[in-house]
Each structure stands twice: as structure tokens, then as C-alpha cells.
Amino acid sequence: MELRAAREPASPDAGDFATLLRQHGLYPPQAAIAAPSPGSPFATPTQATTILAFKFAGGVLVAGDRRATAGNTVVYDRADKVLEIDTHSLMAIAGVPATAWEMARVLEHSFQFYRRSQLQEMSLEGKVRALSKLLRDNLGFVLQGVGVVVPIFAAFDSIAATARLYFYDAMGAQFEAADYAATGSGSPAVRSVLHYENTWGTKPLVKRRESEAIVLALRALDTAAETDTATGGVDRRGRVYPIIKIISKAGIRTLAEKDLARVFQREVS
């Protein structure tokens, strides 16, 4: 028996955690690209929806509703779709939670693994690209109709000292957003709201204070929930509020539910 690093140190895969997982059979291999079978039991996979993110004066705000659905059934009303990947990056997901949460987990471990094994932090470009690669590897499942994930990635760029925001399509193309991004079934409504507010509102999104940004995020999500059944509104009886996280130079902050409840009562309902 020989004790060896799973990959040669000089290989281009050095420090790549997903490759290591595949070698141990711990991460699904790339699915064959095939048409969906008509009688598939996954005709209506569980989905999760409406994520928005925009830049404001204090960094980037990322918000998501809490509902997971399968067809017209609500599966879960406390889903957390805004996931912390490391101290300064967030991934927010729309699509199939099974795949999305696994991707987030792989990503989280990838960044740690890279830092520990290569003795340096992965660059922001590298992190953005890592998610893109996971999405592209997932293409086979997307085409079979069982694993569509369309995420938003937000991070603080320590070199440029600015927060950055990226959105993706299901094939892994990455786009850097100038002001805002939205994804999920409720995103058309949210994008309209954000575009309107950014262009003709009291002031552009990037100039808004945190309190103003939170009100806007809650109102935009409420607008999406109005017409999209897959987006959960605020459940005041169950005290379920959207998840809102803020990235700034200091790191990631999650807004407390009781603060959201107060803002919601005063400014939204």
C-alpha cells in the first residue's frame, strides 16, 4: 500500500477539491447529455426561487425568499437559499435545492481545501470560475430536466476594495452585474422593480443607505410573491421572513429576524 497525494503535485488539478471527490466517488460524475425520459419520476423536481442582490452604499445586499416547491406543492417554507461560502463570499441559489446545496458544499470545501493545500487564498476570479465549472459539469442533469441551478455569487474583492456581484446561467456562463441581479421564477418582477428604482427612484441603488436597501429588498420580494406562486411571501403567523445578508469589507452579516419583522411592519405591510 502506498501513501500518496491523490494527484501529482505538478498536475493542473493540484488543489482542486472536486477532482479529489470524484476520485473517491463522493461527487456525482458528469451525467451523460441525454434527452429527458418522458415517464421520468422527476417530471416536477423540487425547486426554490427568487433571489435578488444589489450593490448599495455599504456593500452588496443579497436576499432570498424561503419557499421550496415541487410543481404546485409547497415542500418547505423555511429554506435558506442564501449560503455563506467563506468569510467574504455568498452564493444564492434558484433552482433544484438538492443540486444547489451540494454545489454550495463543494464550493465551500473547495476554497478551504485550496487555501490549506496550496498555502494561499484562492483569488476572487478563481472562486467565480470554480462555480462556473460546477455548473458546466452539471449540464447533463440540466438537460435531463432534473438539476437546474441558476445562482448568484457575491463577494468582497479585497484587492480592489469593492464588493462584486456575479450571476450565472444554467450552463455556467458568468456575468458580472454592474448594479443588481435577480434569478428564479420571480425574477422578472424583481428585475423590473430594481430597474425602475435604480433609474427613476429617489436615488440610484449604489447610493442608498442600508436601511433603505433593506426596505427595497423586502418590497421587491413581496412584489415577486404577489404573482409567482413559487416565491414565498412573508408568513407573519409563522414569523418566517426572507433571508437577507450583507457583504462588506468587514465580512458577512445576517440580518436578525426581529429587525426584519420591524421594518416589514413599518414599511411593507
Added chain:
Amino acid sequence: MIEEPYRWVEAIANRREYIEHQLSGGSPIAALSYRGGILLFTLGRERQKLFEIYDRIGMGGIGHPGDIERLRMAAIELTSTEGFARSAHDVSLRRLANYSLSPLLKAAFEQVYGPPYLARMLFAELGRNGAPNSFLRLDYDGAIQTNGGVFRRAIEEYGVISGTATSTTGMEEFLRKQTLPAASLDRALSIALDAWTVGHLTLSADPKDEPPTKEQIAGHRAEQLAGAAIEAAILEYSSPLPMTWRTLADAEIRVTLQ
């Protein structure tokens, strides 16, 4: 030839002698508990010797850089895949050392046609929820020395590695007399530097020699500190994140030691 039992024993003995000779110049590494967690400490001139393995596990190694690197990568890969497949709570130093690294080191050492690992390693693991910290020395032949806590052996709040057995014993005896866990990080740094100095002074000493005196330690400590870089890292209880490892910069701690 080596198939004969006697020849095999002889080959192993030669191999042990060769490896011990290769390791004998290694700069000592000391790890000890303090109120805030664990401190890993060494002085060096060239390459990095202290490494983060997982959320609560750190490692120090002396020996050939290529072999340390292979073992370090193996440890990181084993803990990372386990942390991913199960959970970070399932990763433990005891299992990493006993079930994965030790058997493989032993196999490499005793297969006389293949190369052995020229490496001696010190692992430290921060205890979870008030459990004691673990310190573990893993040798090139797979031998493990723990910091006790089982079979009536009292827990030692330190772990060391050094180039020679005399130096290792000297450091352990020095640390046994200290009050540990140290009250503060500054105190821990000072104790660790003294322990390192004892180890460095006794590298080529005879086991029967008297341990170095206080004056000898103070003199050698100042002399060595002036000519080498401090390498130190801590595993902190108070870390807000699951990751507890933090490297201390030379500039940050040198003032407290001079």
C-alpha cells in the same frame, strides 16, 4: 538475500540509523496549551514548518521537505474528504493518525525495497466543547506518542518533536515543569521559546548530560532569536468561524519575546 529474517532485521536497523542521522539536525518544534487554545512554535531560517490541516488540527514537521509535503497533502485530503462526506465534527486527529497515517508509514518504512518517509511530525488538535487538547508525535516508522489521557496516564498539555531523542526528552522534561495551560499567549510564547532553546541546545547532547541551566537557556535563546525567523501559529477557542487556525507574524510577536 533480504528474504532471510536476519538480513531483514539488519536492513531495517540500517535504515533506522540512516533516517535518524538525516533527521538529527532538525530544528525542534514545540506545541502547548494556553488559556485561549494551542500554540505551535519553532524558529527557522528557510522553509515553512507549521501547517493548517483542518478546522481544529495543525501540524509541524521536520525532515525532507518532499516527504513532509506528501504527508501533509495526505492528511489534508483525508480530513477534507471526510469533512465533506460526513461532517467537520467527524474529523478527528486520533483516527487520522491511528487508522490512516501510521499503518502507511510503517508499511513504507519496512518495505526495504521502497523509499521510507524522512519525516517526523507533530500534530495538535483543539479540544471540542471543553474536551482536552490532543498532541501527537508521529514518527517515520509509524510509531505514535500521544499526550496521555488514557490508562491512568495524566494528560500532558504539550507535545514536541526534535531531531534527536535526547533533545526530545530534554524538551519534554522542561515542559513538564511548567504551569500549563499557560495563562496567556505571551506567557505561552515565552515558554515555547524556552522549550525550543532547550531542544536546540541538547540536539547533539549525550543522554547522561545535565540539562541546560537557566543562564545557558537565556543566553542561547537571545542569540538564536536574533539570527532566525519566528514561526508560530495558534488554534483558537474563540474563533467565530469553524476554522480555528491563525498564523502569527514574526513582527507581531517578536516584541513580546525580546
